Amino acid sequence: MTQTNNNMTVNPDLAMERAKCNFNVLEVTHIFDGGERNTLQRKKIEDVALNSGASKDALGEEHMSPKEKYENAVRKSCIYATMMKNELAELSGLESFGVSSPVIRRTADAFFKEVSPFLLHLGMFVPTIMGQCTPEQQSYWLPRALDMQIIGTYAQTELGHGTFIRGLETTATYDPETEEFVLHSPTLSSYKWWAGGLGKTVNYCIVVAQLYTKGECHGTHPFIVQIRDEDTHVPLPGIKVGEIGPKMGFNTADNGFLGFDHYRIPREHMLMKNAQVLKDGTYVKVARHGKLTYGTMVFVRVVLVNEVAFNLAKASTIAVRYSAIRRQSKPKPDEVEPQILDYVTQQHKLFIAIATAHALQLCSTWLWESFSAVLAQMKGGNTDTLPEFHALSSCLKAISTSDSAHLIEQCRHACGGHGYMISSGIPNLYNFVSATRTYEGDYTVLLLQTARFLVKAYEQAEAKKPLTPTVSYLAHAFSGSRATWDNSPDGIIRSFQALAAGKTAVCVTNMRKRMRAGLSQVDAWEMSTIQLVAAAEAHCRAVIADTYRKEIVRLTANSSPNVKVVMDQLTTLYLYYWALERTGDLLMFTSVSQKDLVDLQIAYEELLLKIRPNAVGLVDAFDLRDELLHSTLGSYDGRVYERLMEEALKSPMNKEPVSDAYSKYLRPMMKGKL
C-alpha cells in the first residue's frame, strides 16, 4: 500500500513515520540553518539552481571513464558558475562572497557526486587573494577571480612535504636586475603535488615557496603565479604541470603536480599584505604575527567543520529513512518483521549521527563568529587572540572531520549490503569526508598543535595567571580533589572538562619526570604525544559539548514545547553517548561510580526509545533535497527497491545480453580451447 503526498507516491512506512512525528519540522530546519531568513534564502537559491534539472546527468558519473567524468564535472561547474553569476547573486541580494558561499557550496552538491574542479578556486584561491593581498593587489586580482575570468588553486604541498610547511623546497629567488622572482623546483620532492584543479582546469595558482632575497632565506611566502596561457590554456614555458592520477575520492577534482624551471614572475606577484620585498630586494616584515601567511588554512579549517556537519546530515538522512523502510528478521513470531529502525542497536548507530550533525553545525557557526572577532581584532593590529583561536580551530577541524568520517561509515554499516552500493550515496560521502581528516592539516598533527597550547595554559594556571576563555576550566586541575560526578547535562560537561584538565596534568607530570630522568624537552614531548593527543581530544570534546548545549538552550528559548523537548533529548543523547564512550577516563578523573555508569547506560537506552518516533522527522528537518542526496536509499519518497533496480538497469554491463568477455575468454576456457 502506498500513499500519495503532494503528487508523490510515498512509501507507507515513511508516511507513517512522518505522521508520528510530534514536533514542528520546519522550526528545527530554521535552527539548523541559523534562522528562518537563511532557510528562505537557501530554498530560493535551490529552486533556481535545481528546478531546471540542469544538475542531472543522463548517465551516472560512476559509469563514466575518468576523462568523461572530469569533462562532465567541468561542464556542470561552468553551468553552475554562470547561474551563480547571472541570476542568483541578484535574486538573493547576496552582498559578498562570504555571505553567499555556504549556500553556493551546499547547492553545488546537486551537480557533483564527487566535487567540482572549481572547489579550490572558490575555497582557497579567492580567500587567499582576500586575505593575503595588499588593497592594490586585491583590487586587481579579486574582480577577475570572482568573475571567473581567471581560475586558480592553492599549491602548497609538495611530493616531499605537506605537514611540515617550513620544509618546503620550492624556491622564489628575487632578482633586483629585472625586478622578478625566479621560481624553481630544485628536486623531485619539491614538485607541488595535490592542488585541486591544477591538473587541467586552472590557469593561475597560489604557490607557497621559500623566499630568498639578498642571499638570505626568509621562509615560506605566497605568490600568485600564471601557469597556463589565458587564451589557449597551454602550460607556459618553464612550467611542468599534470594530473596526479586516480584517488580514493576527489576524482573529478583533477588534483595536480607542478614543477618550475627557473620560471620568472613579476615582483608584484608576491602577495604582500604580511611581508614585502622592495624593488632593491630589501625584505620588510609587515605583519605582527609570523603565522599570518597560514591564514587561508585557518579559514578552511573553520569552514570544514560546517562542511562535514552538512555531509553527516546527508548520511544520517539516507540511513534513517532507509532504516524506516527496511524490514528484517522476526524476533516475535506472531508479528510482522520490524522496521530495522526499531532495533535499539540500530538507534545506537544512527541517533548519535543526527546529534553530531547538530552539534557540529552549531559549533561551526560559533567558530565562524569567533573567527570573525579574531579577524576584526587583527585589523586593529592586535594578534593576542590568534594562538587560542589556532588551538581551537585545529582541534575542532581534527575532531569534527574524524567523527564525521567514522559516523558516515557507521551509517553505511546501518544500511547493510545496500549501503555499499555507490547508488546509496554513502560511499562518495565517506570518500570525501575521509580526506578532510588529512588535508588542511592531518588529525594528529593538528591535535598536537592544540596540545602545545593546553600545556602552556596549564603552566599559566599553575602559576595562577589568568587563562583565556576556552581553557579557563584548567584552573580546577589544582583543586586537589576529583571532580564530583553528576549526570545532569551541565554536570557531564563539567566532568568532560575535568577529564581534559586531568589528562593535561598527567602529560605535564610525565614530561617533567622524563626530563628529570635526562630526556631533552623535545624527546620528553615526543614520548608523551599519545597522551597529548588524547588530552587535546578531551579538550575538544568538552568544548563541543559545552557549545552545543549552550547554543541549543539559546536557540530554542522561543521554540514550541515539543521542539524544545526533542532538541534537549538530542543534546542529552550526545552527552550520554560520549560519557559512556569514556567510562575509563571518567573513573580516573571524576567521582563517578560503577552504579552511576550502569544507571547512565539505562538512561541512554531509554532516551533512544524516546527519540525513536521522531527520527524520520529529525532527518527531514535537515531539508536535504533528493538532488543533494544522490541516493537510492535516502530519497524523500522512500522508493528504495524501485530505485535500486532502476539504477542497476542503467549499468552499461546490462546493455548487451551476452558480454564480449564470453566469446573472448569464458567460452574458450570452458570448451578447453584457451
Ligand SMILES: CCCCCCCCCCCCCCCCCCCCCCCCCCC/C=C/C(=O)SCCNC(=O)CCNC(=O)[C@H](O)C(C)(C)COP(=O)(O)OP(=O)(O)OC[C@H]1O[C@@H](n2cnc3c(N)ncnc32)[C@H](O)[C@@H]1OP(=O)(O)O
Ligand atoms: C558570487 C560569486 C559567484 C561565483 C561563481 C560560483 C561558481 C560555482 C561553481 C562551482 C562551485 C563549487 C564549489 C563551491 C565552493 C564554495 C566555497 C566554499 C568551500 C569551502 C570548502 C573548502 C574545501 C577546500 C578543499 C581543500 C583541499 C585541501 C587543501 C590543502 O590541504 S592545502 C594545504 C594545507 N596544509 C596544511 O594544512 C599543512 C599543515 N601544517 C601546518 O599547518 C603547520 O606546519 C603546523 C601547524 C603543523 C606547524 O607549523 P610550523 O612548523 O611552521 O610551526 P611550528 O614551529 O610547529 O609552530 C610555531 C608556532 O606557531 C604556531 N602556529 C602554527 N600554525 C599556526 C597558525 N595557523 N596560526 C597561528 N599560530 C600557528 C604554533 O602553534 C607554534 O606556536 P608556539 O611556538 O607553540 O607558541
Ligand SMILES: Cc1cc2nc3c(=O)[nH]c(=O)nc-3n(C[C@H](O)[C@H](O)[C@H](O)COP(=O)(O)OP(=O)(O)OC[C@H]3O[C@@H](n4cnc5c(N)ncnc54)[C@H](O)[C@@H]3O)c2cc1C
Ligand atoms: C584529497 C586531498 C586534497 C588535497 N588538496 C590540496 C591542495 O589543494 N593544495 C595543497 O597544497 N595540498 C593539498 N592536499 C595535501 C594535504 O594538505 C596534505 O596531504 C596534508 O596536509 C598532510 O600532509 P602529508 O601528506 O605531508 O602527510 P604527512 O605529514 O606525511 O603525514 C603522514 C603521517 O605522519 C604523521 N606525522 C607527520 N608529521 C608528524 C608529527 N610532527 N608528529 C606526529 N605525526 C606526524 C601524520 O599524522 C600522518 O599519520 C590535499 C590532500 C588530499 C588528500
